[in-house]
Amino acid sequence: MRVSKSFIPTVKETPGEAEIPSHKLMLRSGLMRKVASGFYEYLPLGQRVILKVMQIIRGEMERAGAQEVLMPIMTPAELWQETGRWQKYGKELMRVKDRHERDYALGPTHEEVVTDLVRRELKSYKQLPMNLFQIATKFRDEVRPRFGVMRSREFLMKDGYSFDVDDAACDKTYWAMFEAYKRIFKRCGLLCSPVEADSGLIGGSFTHEFMVLAESGEAAIALCEACGYAANMEKAVGVPTPPAVSQAASEAYASVETPGKHTVEHVSELLKLPPRQFIKTLVFIADGKPVAVLVRGDHEVNEVKVQNALGATELVLAPAEKVMEVTGAPVGFAGPVGLKGVKVLADNALKDGHDYVTGALAKDKHLVHVEIGRDCPAPWYNDFRSVVTGDGCPKCGKPLKTGRGIEVGQTFKLGTKYSKAMKCVYLGEDGKDHETVMGCYGIGVTRTVGAAIEQYNDADGILWPISIAPYQVHLLLLNPADPEVAKAADQCYEDLKKAGYEVLYDDRLDATAGFKFKDADLLGMPLSVRVGARGLKEGVLEVKRRREKEPVKVPLARVLDKVREMAGEEWKLCTP
RNA sequence: CGGGGCGUAGCGCAGCGGUAGCGCACUUGGUUUGGGACCAAGGGGUCGUGAGUUCAAAUCUCACCGCCCCGACCA
Numbered sequence: 001m002r003v004s005k006s007f008i009p010t011v012k013e014t015p016g017e018a019e020i021p022s023h024k025l026m027l028r029s030g031l032m033r034k035v036a037s038g039f040y041e042y043l044p045l046g047q048r049v050i051l052k053v054m055q056i057i058r059g060e061m062e063r064a065g066a067q068e069v070l071m072p073i074m075t076p077a078e079l080w081q082e083t084g085r086w087q088k089y090g091k092e093l094m095r096v097k098d099r100h101e102r103d104y105a106l107g108p109t110h111e112e113v114v115t116d117l118v119r120r121e122l123k124s125y126k127q128l129p130m131n132l133f134q135i136a137t138k139f140r141d142e143v144r145p146r147f148g149v150m151r152s153r154e155f156l157m158k159d160g161y162s163f164d165v166d167d168a169a170c171d172k173t174y175w176a177m178f179e180a181y182k183r184i185f186k187r188c189g190l191l192c193s194p195v196e197a198d199s200g201l202i203g204g205s206f207t208h209e210f211m212v213l214a215e216s217g218e219a220a221i222a223l224c225e226a227c228g229y230a231a232n233m234e235k236a237v238g239v240p241t242p243p244a245v246s247q248a249a250s251e252a253y254a255s256v257e258t259p260g261k262h263t264v265e266h267v268s269e270l271l272k273l274p275p276r277q278f279i280k281t282l283v284f285i286a287d288g289k290p291v292a293v294l295v296r297g298d299h300e301v302n303e304v305k306v307q308n309a310l311g312a313t314e315l316v317l318a319p320a321e322k323v324m325e326v327t328g329a330p331v332g333f334a335g336p337v338g339l340k341g342v343k344v345l346a347d348n349a350l351k352d353g354h355d356y357v358t359g360a361l362a363k364d365k366h367l368v369h370v371e372i373g374r375d376c377p378a379p380w381y382n383d384f385r386s387v388v389t390g391d392g393c394p395k396c397g398k399p400l401k402t403g404r405g406i407e408v409g410q411t412f413k414l415g416t417k418y419s420k421a422m423k424c425v426y427l428g429e430d431g432k433d434h435e436t437v438m439g440c441y442g443i444g445v446t447r448t449v450g451a452a453i454e455q456y457n458d459a460d461g462i463l464w465p466i467s468i469a470p471y472q473v474h475l476l477l478l479n480p481a482d483p484e485v486a487k488a489a490d491q492c493y494e495d496l497k498k499a500g501y502e503v504l505y506d507d508r509l510d511a512t513a514g515f516k517f518k519d520a521d522l523l524g525m526p527l528s529v530r531v532g533a534r535g536l537k538e539g540v541l542e543v544k545r546r547r548e549k550e551p552v553k554v555p556l557a558r559v560l561d562k563v564r565e566m567a568g569e570e571w572k573l574c575t576p
Numbered sequence: 577c578g579g580g581g582c583g584u585a586g587c588g589c590a591g592c593g594g595u596a597g598c599g600c601a602c603u604u605g606g607u608u609u610g611g612g613a614c615c616a617a618g619g620g621g622u623c624g625u626g627a628g629u630u631c632a633a634a635u636c637u638c639a640c641c642g643c644c645c646c647g648a649c650c651a
Contacts, residue, residue: 009586011586011587011588011600011601012587012588012601012612013589013600014587015587015588016582016587016588016589016643016644017643017644018644019644019645036642036643037642037643037644085651088651089651090649092649092650092651108651109651111651140650142650143577143648143650144645144646144647144648144649144650146644146645218650412651440651478609478610479609479610481609482609511609511612512608512609512610512611512612512613513611514609514610514611514612514613515609515611515612515613516610516611516612517610517611517612518611518612519612521611530610532610533609533610534610535610542610
């Protein structure tokens with residue numbers, strides 16, 4: 001493609017609306033433009049990247065035995081009512097009415113639609129397994145769209161759904177999809193790790209999120225570099241650092257004055273005892289009932305874990321008045337000793353410690369030398385806290401790291417949740433009806449593009465992995481006014497195309513060499529070939545990898561070889 | 577939905593009661609051409625919308641709309 005004939009509106013200055021690198025660069029490099037908050041137009045370069053990601057996904061899904069279909073974006077309300085999600089999905093579900101006032105939802109995901117399709121066609125176990133996917137536009141009316149394509153209201157998603165005869169068969173499909181996902185992201189050139197994630201209240205199911213590590217990621221994760229364990233913070237388990245005191249206190253607990261000190265930090269300073277020796281007591285309201293959760297002073301309560309353990313549908317931190325009512329003291333002085341009428345949960349990390357400091361259930365007072373079990377009833381121990389840096393890996397014990405990630409895909413074993421609600425059954429060998437066991441598998445296509453940029457950029461622009469780069473080679477004509485140079489560049493363009501490369505040829509007459517270099521860095525094609533009068537005098541062109549600082553001078557006749565060699569290096573980075 | 581910020585030329589911004597500005601981009605001509613060239617001449621605006629205050633509003637007041645950030649939320 002000749003730049004002179006193409007629609008690639010690059011801009012020098014970053015539009016004010018963009019905050020994170022991928023968003024800034026997608027606008028600056030002319031990949032997309034915004035129509036309204038959360039809605040974007042993808043321009044030719046952006047669309048090429050999207051198509052490449054889609055092709056990789058298609059290839060791997062088919063390789064793993066899934067078949068592509070296309071379902072409607074607009075879906076009848078009745079289907080959503082069958083599973084209760086017409087209500088449950090809330091405002092995020094975009095709803096529209098047709099001229100007859102019938103309700104529809106613009107699909108945010110397609111479990112209902114695909115399950116309806118399959119139940120209508122599925123008769124016998126002989127038709128299973130069935131694994132269908134589509135790549136289509138999805139709508140989610142996000143409360144706060146942000147970061148460009150990272151959280152938009154309309155986006156491209158690959159969504160796949162599998163139907164199996166039983167749990168074991170579903171597991172097999174699940175792991176096949178899991179492997180396919182690893183290959184997909186690797187082929188896109190992404191460093192991506194599957195992490196265990198919270199599966200909410202759906203019992204017996206499990207799920208993995210595929211995370212691209214990036215500062216700007218919205219999800220917090222914990223990972224072990226030693227053994228590869230990785231989990232979403234909602235789910236991650238850590239081996240706590242040892243307790244401050246491992247010997248039981250010999251003396252009875254005693255009250256100390258701690259006027260105005262209502263945080264662990266402040267009391268810790270006052271008493272000159274480490275936060276690890278504290279019991280932090282938080283009061284929550286779970287489905288209307290107060291519960292107290294105890295964690296060590298250097299730990300934080302993980303609300304998702306508490307909620308799951310209680311089986312509660314709603315969990316909120318208790319307001320100050322409620323804390324007063326339950327503990328008889330203002331916020332900051334709660335403790336387990338003498339606490340009555342409340343269910344008490346304690347994090348496992350408290351189990352091995354002794355001689356704790358805790359709130360005294362009275363204003364400006366704390367207790368020291370507290371022994372759980374001696375001074376208060378033994379609470380319900382479980383994992384109720386979030387992993388912190390320094391915790392040990394639950395698998396290998398090495399230190400865990402915490403970081404942030406962008407969720408580009410998720411695999412989910414659904415079980416019979418939808419097949420039961422929608423009666424998606426098949427006739428088994430035994431002559432009886434059985435519910436299908438389902439899995440669902442999503443990939444945010446547009447988000448994957450953003451994540452790639454998030455992972456690969458520098459001060460000058462994007463560094464595309466070759467597998468998803470809009471073009472593989474960026475050819476720069478540096479002296480367009482010089483007929484010799486122009487001729488050589490034209491020839492090079494033809495040669496590269498003939499050799500099978502996708503070439504973006506900057507043949508513009510009105511742009512200076514410097515301008516073209518800047519554009520090339522911004523656009524980020526993995527390889528560039530520079531044709532200039534300077535080099536031509538010596539009979540050479542310059543070939544450069546975007547990731548390298550300096551170009552390599554190559555004799556005219558050897559340019560194709562050099563490009564092939566460098567392209568080969570780039571492809572290695574995208575090969576599973 | 578709560579808190580904060582911003583809407584002035586395509587983009588980035590200044591102006592903050594008295595004639596609408598700057599840089600980049602764009603058009604034309606000329607000189608240039610290896611890291612976002614230079615000179616000259618141009619084109620482009622109901623200052624987000626609507627009310628109000630005032631002799632006079634981009635500027636002050638109110639309402640609405642839009643956009644961005646933090647939070648809540650995210651099968």
